[in-house]
Each structure stands twice: as C-alpha cells, then as structure tokens.
Amino acid sequence: MKLSTRGRYGVRLMFDLALNGGNGPVSLKDIAARQEISEKYLSNLIPPLRSSGLINSVRGSQGGYVLGKDAREITLKDILLVLEGPMHLVECAGQPEVCNRSTDCLIRDVWSEVGTRMLDALESFTLASIAEKQKQREEVPSYSI
Amino acid sequence: MKLSTRGRYGVRLMFDLALNGGNGPVSLKDIAARQEISEKYLSNLIPPLRSSGLINSVRGSQGGYVLGKDAREITLKDILLVLEGPMHLVECAGQPEVCNRSTDCLIRDVWSEVGTRMLDALESFTLASIAEKQKQREEVPSYSI
DNA sequence: ATAAATTCCCACTAAATTGATGGGAATTGT
C-alpha cells in the first residue's frame, strides 16, 4: 500500500510548477535540478499530466511547462488519479460483476468506503493550500536553538 | 495504490473464521473451499497472522484455526498491517531523516495526514461489525422482482 | 499401532509491476 515513486515524483513536479511557474514556462531541466530527480524519469510523467489538462506545454527554446489551471483547483487526488490510475483498493470496487460471492461483495462495500475516505483526504489538499502552508512555515521563526 | 491479493485474501480468511469459527477450529481446507482460494496460497498468510496473535492454531487431525481474540477487537487495520506491513504512503512518513529537502518534508506532512485518515477508516471496521452488516443484509428481503 | 487429517516450515519459480535509461525527430527563440 505504498505510493509509487511515479505518484510521489509527479506531485513534486506539480508542486514545483506551482511555486516556480509565476513568470513563464518552467523547463523540465530546472524542475529536475531543484527536485533532484532524473529529468528522464520526469519526462515519462508529462504525457498523462498534459493530456489530462493539468499542465500545458510550450515547445522550443525557452519553452517548458505551466499549470493547466489555477493552483487552487488542482488537488492531490487529481494528480494521483492521472498518474496512478483509478485508486480503488480492489479491482471490483467499480465493477460489481467481477465478484460473485455474497460475502465477498459485502467486503467490497467496505473497500469502497475506505477508498472513498482516502480520496476525500487527497481531495482536500490543493497545490495552493500546500504552498500556503509552506509560506507560513517560512514566516514563523523557529524556536529551536 | 491497489491492495495486494495478500491483503484481500487475508481479510477474507479472517472473515471466514469469524463467521464459521463458532464450534471448534476451522481447517484451511474448508476456508479455501468456501472462499475459492488456493489452500497453498492461504497457507502463506498463516505464519504472520499467527505470530501476531490474530489467530491461534490447533494441530493434528480435526485441527485448524480460531480467532486469536474477539471478533469485535479485530479491525481491518490490524489484519492489513500484519499482512502488508506498515502502510505509510511514503517511506519517509515515519523516518524524517530520509528526506532532506524542505519542500519535500512539507509534502511529507501531507502524506502523513492522508495515511492517518486511511488508517482511521480501516480501524473503524471490525470483523464483528462486518459480520453484523452481513446478517442485516440477509434478514432484509429484497424488493427487486 | 496404524492411518488419516492437518498444521508447519523449508524453498523455489513465474509473472507482473515499477524504476530507470537511450536515442532521435520536431519545434521555436536568439
């Protein structure tokens, strides 16, 4: 039940875009450098992010990527659904026809419930809200010695 | 982010025990037959379940397994933790030392929060509560034609 | 005693998923 690197790196990519995308497109090279992730690996995450509208691209020199919509409207759920596929805990959560035992179908309801709560939690975080927290943290001086 | 078969089958095994363990130990063979899962595969799940106290075993002919404690005290979280290991969404959720970038550490808090909510959801289901739901479902006549 | 049923414990193989990399064509600003 671990999140794959694909999902984790994707979120960092998007978060980096949210923080650094203020003035023009940001190149993958820059993101990769800041996040210390192989540019090559990140490039694999681009197509799904782009085709789902979460990012837009600008080709050519000085090109790069920008968020496809406002950071307040992009949630972790959005990003992870695109990169990890439907996040049902079990296959049959969406397709009842896979499951023909009654006891099993009962348990399926349980998985659905848990999955829903998980997705709700993921949906409650937007790129903007995470960035906001970050800002607050930087403002408040540390009390440690 | 799918649950592995290990976890799913493990829950079904435990649920089967909760339903059929009223009179004496239940053999793996019976569980495997009812749940339509290879007995061999199920046998792999036994050692961790046993060493964690979720089940007890009775060896020899007429032997089998019984729940290690009351069905009201066994949650899905208990079962999945034993079979799938710590369910942090990311490695560093428990060990901050793995992560040395501030932006990353911020996101780590997010993963922790989501993980906590997920575990809370899993903890809210006990074998007894699931069995109870099952009973209710069987009592209520269906209104479909 | 013997046989049958059953847990228990070793290890191994096959399949699927995930992580990571390579190379080159197309596009665009300088």
Place this chain on the structure above:
DNA sequence: ACAATTCCCATCAATTTAGTGGGAATTTAT
C-alpha cells in the same frame, strides 16, 4: 544556423507479487 526544449519511440533492469512443491511433525480416530 544553432541551441534549447518538448515529444515520442522503445528497451532494459530491478523489485515485488503471485503461486507452487515437498516433506516433517502433530494429533485424532479407528
């Protein structure tokens, strides 16, 4: 023209997961 980029093909390696095999030990029933 050139350099910086996205873009799109594909491949390889590593890890995890699924599933199987065989036999020793234990206990009950006959």
